[in-house]
Amino acid sequence: MPVRRSRGEGGKRPDTIIIEGRAYSWRAILEARRAQLEAWRKAQPQQPALFTLREDCRPKAQRTAAGRYKEPTLLSIIGDAGG
Numbered sequence: 001m002p003v004r005r006s007r008g009e010g011g012k013r014p015d016t017i018i019i020e021g022r023a024y025s026w027r028a029i030l031e032a033r034r035a036q037l038e039a040w041r042k043a044q045p046q047q048p049a050l051f052t053l054r055e056d057c058r059p060k061a062q063r064t065a066a067g068r069y070k071e072p073t074l075l076s077i078i079g080d081a082g083g
Contacts, residue, residue, distance in 0.1 A: 013026075014026070015027075017029070
């Protein structure tokens with residue numbers, strides 16, 4: 001499928017593209033593509049959360065197991081020593 005672009009005067013961007021001998025408007029192609037993408041996005045199912053989401057108020061280092069291991073808190077150190 002050969003694609004030829006018609007050049008306007010001087011090196012301006014073409015307003016049309018010629019595909020297999022037929023001229024198509026760039027604007028019409030772009031509008032059709034935008035409409036196609038919008039329809040596709042609307043067709044995608046939205047999955048609701050299974051439970052209510054809560055804000056994690058812990059310090060950043062305490063939010064993961066690796067962070068808790070790397071930077072133990074004072075209470076966790078006291079709990080290990082007493083037990």
